[in-house]
Amino acid sequence: MPRALPVTFDVRVDLDLGSFLLRRRTAVAVDPADLLPAADPWSRRGLTALDADLADRGYLPTVELRAALARLAPLRLAELGGALLGRIDHLLGTDREHTPLFRRFPDAVPEVAQLNHSRRMRAFLRSQPHQPCARCGRRGAEVGIGLLAPCAHLLCPDCLDAQDGPPHCPSCGTALAVRPFLFGGRRKAVREQAPPRKGDKEPREPRGSVLRPLRLLNEDETTAALAELTGLLTRRTALNPQDRDDLAALLAHAPADLAALLPAEIPVRETKALALAELLRREGGSALPVLAERLTTATDVLRLLWAHSGAEPDLLPATARRLRLRNLPRPLRRGLLGVLDALPAASLAEDLRRHREPWLRVGELLHPFEHARRFPSAAAAFALLRGTDLDAATADPGLAEPPAPLRVERVRGRRRLAHTGFAARVESLLAVGDAPGALAELAHRPGELVRRLHHLLRVHEIMEPGAPPPAGLSAALARALPAVGPGPLLGAYGRLRGPRTAGERRLYFPRGLVSLAYGREDHGTVVPAALSAPVVAAIEAELLRRSAATLPVRPEVALLDEALTGMAVPFAERSASRALVSVPRGSTLPLPPGDRLRLFLHWVQPDHQRVDLDLSVALYDAGWNSRGRCDYTRLTFGRRAAVHSGDYVSAPPPKGASEFVDLDFAALEAAGARYAVMVVFSYNDVPFDRLPEAFTGFAGLDGTRPGGSPLSARAVRQRMDLTGDARVSVPLIVDLAERRFTWTDLNTTATSGYHSVARHGDTIAALCGDVLDHFAPDRRATLWDVACARAAHATGEVLVRGLDGTVRRWRREPAEPVGGFAERLRLRHAPDGPPVTGPLPELLAGRRAFLALLDADLPVPPGLHGELYRLHPGPLDAAPDALRRLAAGDLVATLAPAP
Structure with a gap:
């Protein structure tokens, strides 16, 4: 379990900082107070079992992390290792099926663990040789990654040759045998052949076959948590649900002097409302000076009251109908009325009318007419909102002469306030x-x-x-x-830029x-x-x-991935689902390597209520005509081109139930299918948000599923929570011809239950066709557009890695305008010279760079610093802190206006 936070933190809710940092930074924190002066022999041997379990989940501990773990006492290592594996399983969605391989770890006989780890890593390296070296991060068959004898850790021959003194493993310090490699470790014949010719394409290893580096956190958990809190508060784009949950938990853990931690500007108003609501909850009326300074519109006040009452500050009508507003003490009511009264009368009236129903409820809470003489603008705005009869209120001087531009009109013989708003005029x-x-x-x-x-x-x-x-x-x-x-x-x-008809x-x-x-x-x-x-x-x-x-220092070089042309700019993030990989809705990405895909669904029903979820696949041809389905009514399609695992009609707690569908791409194409649409139905019409747990996703089928489990943690590529008041979810569309999928994360309307592909097939086809047209790259802004705009200001060169792995170079001529260069780069016109043949890490070593990649599958070049956006993790994640990580929202936020 995670260690307790320092006494400077006020812990009010349960926040697992270990899971938080694993998800956001792919890092593990080790408390320096737990470290022994030297590595413990039993912990070293127990680490072998942890290595094997982490490899099963697709993770590779770096040398620094492993050295720190070896200095833990055996019991502390068992505690931290068990928690780490549990967090990874929960993150990937495999914790429901997880059973520890070594029940007595690390007290079991260590030789058994060593034999198991050696066999597992040998089979893993034989089937997927493109693994990173645990020391330098390089990978690929030509590097010759091998398993060291006898410890079976991954190392390349170059790192072995560079050692001083007797050869030893840099991860565990074990002295190596005369023949230092159990398996691999030899340069392939390609090193002895003639050098590659110019223009030869270097094949790109398939995505998803590389272990993800697991780093040691180079700072204490408190410092890391505060850095993440500041980053979320200052982000200039809306937070997705996962980020909002993280922000709420971090705010609840923040030190007592929260006001001093708030940045000078919180750009997103919903984010500001969450922070100010936490401040109001802690300090009550004494927070009024800070609130009055930061609440700049009437809607800011409304969002604050919503967040203070425990609701999302998005002001959605569905939330307003269910929300019970929290009562406010009289001094706080007067203070908020003073904030409203200080606003311009025209903007105050428009903001209140824009959210009429919520403000009517807030008016019952604030009692604005009790202080009409003291706050006349606020009282007049509420009178306009309510349609108050001024003849009945003439005794109140605060309403006798309304502030401009409000005016008095006679409607049906009664005097009422009137105002023509901006939206009505336009x-x-x-x-x-x-x-x-x-x-x-x-x-x-x-x-x-x-x-x-x-x-x-x-x-x-x-x-x-x-x-x-x-x-x-x-x-x-x-x-x-x-x-x-x-x-x-x-x-x-x-x-405006795309063609329209x-x-x-x-x-x-x-x-x-x-x-x-x-x-x-x-x-x-x-x-x-x-x-x-x-x-x-x-x-x-x-x-x-x-x-x-927004570039503090211009980069010397930029490396872009052409695959970003299919990545849509994030939008409507407030309604996005929590997912393992945060893919913007509408993005088109390559499928995992191989010719088969496994879709999965898991859910747990509430006590005393049966819930029947169904995982289904709807199949269509190129014209969106139905070609069939694979669901609970038809467990197989074609010659086992799609196979359903069987229909569960309930999922009693605590284990729940799971369903799977295997897709064979070649067989589906032979059967005339072009598109395979993944759909999750709530058969008996129970909304997803009533379930204690429900998630779906997909995994690659590479033939390695330890223990015969139907869902390998290492094979999971995406996991998405099913949330909201919805009964039909369409997570993705698979294009079988292009071997790509479009991440939709959408829901369709549904009523009366008994949902199935046969009932909703036409609606799903129309929705999917509209989605593919709507998110075509020439009709929507993409992350490629944003990355090209940022890379165009690189003072040196821009490297573009194509879809086929070919790397080409663009340079801006001295007299070429930045706009012309950016356009040439965005359209990928007129590259400079032939394709680049040298290894990319050498071109990036020791330079300030801007990297925008689909996969972080490069080894860490020495001395690299700058900025990195990547969608999928990889060896580059092991880079030092000098390489600042950007999320998709952060990349878009680099285009925010100057404050």
């Missing part, structure tokens, strides 16, 4: 075709201008077909774009607790390219400007 102007008038209104609000660019240009094209952009649009954009967040900016960029289907994602999508045909006027091109060019120039402004 909509009325666009409805009558007054694009210049709408532009004049929108110019005062940069975010709204960017969000409505497509609508504005469409109205302009209707009223003046073939005319140039509206007068003043260029100047308005020049003023507005520097102040707009990266989300609206990238959304408008993707919407009349009658095309559009996909809509309404705000909600679950991720729903609706498609419909759009018969509106198409915005011609000549009209949208200047706007797209202005947005591209702004993205390039921001990329340069």
Whole structure:
């Protein structure tokens, strides 16, 4: 179990910092107070069993971590090792089936563990030779990774030859035999052959076959937790559910002086609400000065009250209907009314009307008319919201003369406050075709201008077909774009740059607790390219400007992965599911290596309620015509092209139930299927959020499943929690022809139960077709666009690793504009010279770099520092702290406007 936090922390909720740091940093913390002066012999021998168990789960402890673990006492090693394995199993979703291999570890006979580890690692290296060296991180058949004799740890011959003194294992210190390798360790014949010719392609090892380095945390858990807390608070993009859970737990563990820890700016308003709610819970009314300083809009106050009442501060209608607001003491009510009263009357009235139902409930809590004379603007805004009869309230001087721009109108013989809001004015102007008038209104609000660019240009094209952009649009954009967040900016960029046709289907994602999508045909006027091109060019120039402004030091080299062209920019993160790998919705990625895939589903039903979940696969041809299914009604499809493990109709606690479907890609194609859609149904219509535990995912089938388990921890590639008030989930779409999958993470509407592919097949086909069209790379902004904008400012060179593993180089000429270079890089036009033939680590060694990769499958180059974005873990994760890790949201946040 994790050690207790220092006394400076106020622990109020259960936070397993070990699991937290394993998930976010792939690192393990070892308390220096537990370390012995030297390695314990019994712990060294017990570590062999831990090595084997970690390899079964796809992890390889680095030399530094192993050296620290060897200095633990045997009982402490058993405690830490058991907790580490349990955390990994829980992270991968295999803890429900896990049974320890060594029940008495580490007290069992160590020779038995050594024999088991040696056999397991030999079989592992024989079937998957592209493993990293535990010391230098290099990998590949040409490196000659081998198993050392007698300890069976992974090492390359170069690291063995570089040792001083008698040969020994750098991981455990064991003296090596005369023949130092049990298996492998010899240079392959490729080293003795002629050097490769220019232009020869170096094959890229399949993704997922490499052990993930498990690092030693180079700081104490408290410091790491505070660093993560600061990073989450200062992130400029919305947090996904997993990050929000982490933030809430870290805030609850923060030191007593929480106000001093809060950064000067918390960019995301929902994040700010969570932090201020924790501060309010701790300090009560004494937190009012901090609240008054940081609450800058009425909606900020509303989010704070929501978070203070234990709800997500997203202000969704479904949450509002169920939420019971927490009562506030009188001084705090007066303080919040004072915050509202200090806001401009026009913005206060608009913010209250934007969230009418929640504010009506908050009005019952704040009692604004009790202090109408002291806070007249707040009282007038609530009177406008409620439609208060002023004739009945004339005795209150606070409502007699409302602040401008509120005005008094007589409605049905009664005097009431009135105000025409910003949104109503813009909509009325666009409805009558007054694009210049709408532009004049929108110019005062940069975010709204960017969000409505497509609508504005469409109205302009209707009223003046073939005319140039509206007068003043260029100047308005020049003023507005520097102040707009990266989300609206990238959304408008993707919407306007792609080709559009009349009658095309559009996909809509309404705000909600679950991720729903609706498609419909759009018969509106198409915005011609000549009209949208200047706007797209202005947005591209702004993205390039921001990329340069947010670089503290320009990198000397950039390495990009062409596979990022299929990675969509994150959006609607608030409704994203918690997943093992945080893939943005709509991204298209390669399937795990091999010709087969295993889909899995596990759930546990509540006490005294039966829940029947069903894992199903719907099969379609290239035109989205049904080709069949594999579900509880049809356990096999074709000649065992898809095989279902069997239907469980209940999942009683504590073990629950699991279902599997195996897909054979070649056999499915032979049967006429192009797309295989994974679907999870709640047959008896119980929402997913009522289940104690429910998750789904997929795993590769490489023929290595220890102990005959149907789900190997090392084979798991993705795990996703089933959450929300939904009954039908569509996690992914498999393209059998391209050997790629699209991560959808969507739900469809469903009622009355008895759900199956036969009932929802047409709806699923329409949804999936719309998703693939909607997220086409030329119609949406991608992480490739963001990475190219950042890499274009590299002072040296940009290396691009293609889908086939070929590496090409782009250099910016001295007289070439940054915009032209970025465009050439984004379109992958005119590379400089032939493909790069040298090893990438040598090209990156000792340089400041910006890396944006799909897989961190490179060994750690010595002296590398800079920034790294990667989707899948790999040997590069063992890099020192000088290589700053970026999540997808962090990469997008580099395009945030200057504060």
